[in-house]
Amino acid sequence: MRESWRWYGDFDKITLPEIAQTGATGIVTALHEIPYGEVWPRQRIAAVRDKVQAAGFDWVVVESLPIHERIKRGEGDLSALFANYRQSMANLAAEGIHTICYNFMPLLDWTRTDLAAPVARGGSCLRFSAPRMAAFELHMLGRAEAEADYSPEVRAEAAAWFQQATEEDRETLLRSIMAGLPGAYDRYDVAGLRAGLALYDGIGREALRANYRRFLEEVIPAAEDLGMRFCVHPDDPPRDILGLPRIVSNAEDIGWILGAVDSPANGLTLCAGSLGANPVNDVPAIARQFAERIHFAHLRNVRKDPDGSFEEAAHLDGDTDMVALIAALLEEEARRRDSGRADAEIPFRPDHGHDLLDDAARGAHPGYPLIGRLRGLAELRGVVRALSHPLIRG
Template structure:
């Protein structure tokens, strides 16, 4: 397994020199300053690669090459957007990038309600609180239909939270929910979010699946020709949110995706935290079922509450059996070697430690939520130990 580290380029307070000391070999990054739908210029990709290689790293994985919202909505003439996506893939392939992580979540990316929830040991973590999310949907942006999405106890507690919340509390909640959006674009206030949601009216699960299938049909042939593997990231959280459908949340969804287009370039980013936040998902079983489709992995853990809330746990704690999960990935790597998978596709599955706790001196640094230095270093060290131990059994 290739140890990798997510880096946000010029937006990241953590330097490549600091990352070098973690022992990671690969950088996972993107051109976060380019608006969605525009071509990633070859010159910009080449400059980013030079920056990474000069620092002593490999760049094999892009996270993410975003999909324009009009493609997700199936809106207007999409031919130029599909052409731009294919050209960006070609420009990346020319510089040796082999894997593109992406998601098909409408409007929002990962969603949390707390960016610094307290942990018992004094660290902080990301948290999704069902009560605060219900309060946001129902009382802050006036989505009355959300009453049907939460159990009565959560609705009652949400009303109480909203009655007691200060303006600062509400602004902090909005900022936390917006924090999951990647890149430098599309942050909303409450009114702006309501307007953005209105553009998705009428897009149900079936429509979104149809639009996703069209996207796959438009880009996968080019990906095959280029030697690029696309790796869809599961929904985070793995449930409908703000009235928006989510279609990459469970085994059934993944079965549909790979049946919709059986191209070998149609693959999965195995995110143990995103899948693990769904109480009905057996993450280890899902990994085993789709092992041949795993092109990239995010290894993290979550601890779930009965009301639908969850928070980031330490990498070897939480509800997912991380040792068993890594054993599945190592077995798939061994299968690929035995099958003599072409070198460009690679035998080793790149992974990165995801969403570490903010701890120690990181607590005094202004870091990207969920992406601290020390918390991810701890996670990487723990995962490295598991991998090393399993590799020598």
């Protein structure tokens, strides 16, 4: 498995020389400064690739080449947006980058309510609190339909939190929910979020699936021609949110996606944390079921609460059996090598580490600290090394 590290380029407080000390050899990055829907120019791609290579890395995965919201909504004449997307793909392939991680989450990327929830023995983690999300939806956003999305107990706790929350508490909650949006883009305020949600009125699960199928039909043939691999990232959290449907949340969803355009180029980013936050998901079983279409892996762990809340656990703790998951990925790599595939190795990265020691003072992107991810990578590396040892393989 190829040890990799997500790097936000000029937006990142962590430098490439610091990343080199983690032992990772692959970089996962993107042109975060380019607005959604515009073409990624070859010279800009080459400049990032050259910078990454000069520091001793390979640019192994693009995360992400974002999909414009109009494509997700199926809105208007999309021919120019699809053409721009395919041109960006061609430019990436021309510069030697062939794996693209992306998501099809409407409007928001990953969503958390707390960016610094305390962890036992010190440090902090990302947390999704169902009561705080309910407080935001019901009492700040004013989305009355959200009552049906939460239990009476969660709604009661949400009301109690909102009644005692200060204006600063509410602003902190809004900033936390917006923190998953990457790059240099403005975050929504409450009014802006309402306006964005209104654009999705009438778009349910089947309509969003139809728009997703159209996207795949537009880009996967180009990916095949370019020798590229696409890998969809699961929803985070893996549930409908803010009244928006989520359609990449479980094994049934993944099966539909991979069958919608049945091609080796149409694959999966196996995100253990995103899938692990859904109580119905057996993540190692999902990895085994879709093994041949896994092109990239995010290895992290979560601990779930009965009310729908969850938080980031240490990489080898939490609810997902990380050893079993890594074993499944190593088995798939072995199968690929035995079949003669040149691209047998699966790149992975440690994801959403805890803020430990002086991580908080550095001010890195939420969920992407240096020391916390270094700890996670070291733990994962140990599992990979142990499972790969001849004594274990027998």
